[in-house]
Amino acid sequence: MIFITGPLYSGKRTFARTLPGRCITDAQQLAAGCKDNAELEKLADKLSAYDIVLSTEVGGGVVPIDPAERAARENAGRLACMLAARAKCVVQMFCGIPTVLKGELPEC
């Protein structure tokens, strides 16, 4: 599995389209529905069956006042760590530019 992270509108989908395989987007939204680490681990296992998983970075802003928003950010970050650990390749997008943080991209 290739895990692609990066800020909103940083070019994750556009880049993912250049890669072969089944792709799922917005893992951060799926994380928000998990109530504990065990559920996040299960979700990470399920998502790892895809070839490409995309998640938007949401933990880089001011800590929200609303507890539910804080919890959603925590979950998104935790899930991203789990996905990165399971991935054979991790890519961080920035202004449309991919940076490989782990492993290697397949040749295509």
Add this chain to the structure above:
Amino acid sequence: MLTLVLGGAASGKSEYAEALVLRSALPRYYLATMQVWDAECAARVEKHRKMRAAKQFETLECPLHLETVHLPRRGTALLEDLGNLTANELYDPAGAGDAAAEHILQGLESLAAQCENLIVVSNEVFSGGADYAGDTDRYLLALARVNNALAARADAVVRVVCGIPVYYKGVEK
């Protein structure tokens, strides 16, 4: 050696910083900055305590006035984190107020002189827009001043992304 470890919420920065400490000399001090206000804070403190369990850390509470901390012996210190410390110094009536950044930087200097390895965890909170005003903007500016000055002074600066360390300065040791 002074190392600055930065990351967003739940980026894996604490786990990485602790892994760095475990490779460093004893004794190991954990400088805790969080003031416990409610159950969420208590749960966070408990989670981090569990992570440190059996790792031979001696915990020192320093939610304010870092410059007054005296480490009993030379070794490795992990300070976590500058985001909390800055909020405490800015907003606590007993804190440094508008002089928060200067006080924290002085405290970090004093701490660095007392140990072989100082590992400081800080927070990336600057990517959520630029429309903040008042107290929030004051906080962001103070924390950025501490982060940037410490990064300039540090031997290594590492940003943790989804648990993966990315070095912006220096190399992993």
